Amino acid sequence: MRKVLHIIIGFWAICTNAQTALYNSGNMQIHDQGQMGFHIDLINDGSFDENLGLAGFYGDLPLNVSGAFATTFFDLEISNPDNVTLNTSLNSSNNTNFIIGNFNTPRAQTDNYLNFLQNATNNGSGDISKVDGYAAISNQQNFTFPVGDATQLRQLVLNSTAVNTFAKCAYFFEDPSSPSTFPNGFNTNTKVASLGAISTTEFWRLEGSVPSTIQITWNDRSNIGALVTDVTRLGIVGWRKSSSQWVSIGTNGAVGDLSQGFVSSVSFIPDDYEVITFGDSLGEATELINPDNFLVTPNGDGINDSLVIPETDLSPNNSIQIFDRYGLKVFEMNNYTNEFNGFATTSNFVIAKDKGLPTGVYFYILSLDDIDLDFQGFLYLAR
Known part of the structure; x- marks a missing residue:
């Protein structure tokens, strides 16, 4: 009875202020096999983290998730072409189903992210449904971050030598020399002598303290032809924090052609680098x-x-x-x-x-x- 009372109070507070949102200031819970569909905003200022069942964001109007506390859903899905903006973090403890629409996180607010908790998975991500901003993992070792920008999925595959207590990733379709949400740029002309051209088209931000390898892909929009004429020279480069310059992270080989392909790194510690992108490694020859x-x-x-x-x-x-x-x-x-x-x-x-x-x-x-x-x-x- 107490839980029901909190829900009623929450709805009443919203209705009296003529807001179109579900406001929780008490203790809400979705039970096993339960389902909850959001066609309005969610404001969570209470406990909403012991959920089972399914929660989905639907409709054709932009939705927002905000509040003082992060909500944790068990199964989560999005089917909203006008997207869902996370003004606070949102946790997924089991599975997230991407159907249509993006979870947007403001890149300038790096503490807001869609967080995949231990053993949480996701499926269905693509150009029409993904995380446009920051995705994170907690207590996971290997993960494919379903990140991109407004129009394309540009996922990053992370394989770590141990479990990551926390790791976070976002994709940026912009020149790293003049990024829109970092206090300083990462001048692509400031680099070690052994590097050739560095991408001015896109980059990823990856945070994590565990030695890891990554895999990233390129497509026509990546403009790889501006960097190399032979993909065997393509490598993964990063802005190293300790030296404030671009260096080679080390590459296990690139596969593909100038239009599309993927490249994998050697093991490195993500937190040693501010951002990561493609570069001409000049073959890293002896x-x-x-x-x-x-x-x-x-x-x-x-x-x-x-x-x-x-x-x-x-x-x-x-x-x-x-x-x-x-x-x-x-x-x-x-x-x-x-x-x-x-x-x-x-x-x-x-x-x-x-x-x-x-x-x-x-x-x-x-x-x-x-x-x-x-x-x-x-x-x-x-x-």
Whole structure:
């Protein structure tokens, strides 16, 4: 009886204010085998998360979901060509059926998303029905995000090495150099030397802390012909947060032609990158990475104070070993990002270790694990 009373109060509050919405300020629930169809807006300021059965958004008028709390539906479907806008998050705990119409989430409000909870699935997504904005997962390892823009489905396939507590994805049909909903742009001319052209047509935003691989597709609208003439050179690139530039994420190969196809990445951590798109990887061929000899002068003047090897941006998963002229290993590190400044990390009989290594010639070996490449060179340490 108490639950019914809350529903009646909710309806009364809306009717007296002449609003066309279902307003919940108490405790609502859809029981097993129950069905609820929304032809009006939903405002949830109460408990509406212990649902079974089916909830659907129908009709031919734009609908909105808002309120202080996220609603959790068991089975969910959309059949509304005028779309449903999520002004607060909406959770799906079992299955979401895309028939017609989009779930829109304002991209400037990144905390609003359609969230697929543990074991939740979806089906039927396509150009006429998808998430136009952010979709998220909670406690899932592998997932295909049914994201796109107003007219096209541009899904992203995520395969992670472990369960994601939370991950989120959105697609943007715009130039990453001047995005509409980010405070700063991602200039496609700011990139490592080993990259060619970078897409100015589209990009994805993917958040997640678990090492993962992804797969994205291209079509005629992607204008891949402006990037490459041979799809074997096409790769996945990302704006790396630590260096504020475009780098290769690493690619397991592209399949298709200039009109359509897909490309898969090597394993990476999504949170290391602001956005992701297509780029000319120049084949990531060995001959395009030129091992160099370096000068290291750790005197604090800001010039050559550490060993900076630009190629490490191609492969965040890397390892380096440095040897002196007698073949004694004096430094080693995994996931190297320019840390060597003349001090040893090994204890192999290095004299006066706390004062730094002596002036002289050293030999390094760098392994770029993401692109299966090793190279070596010399450095001269001057004090």
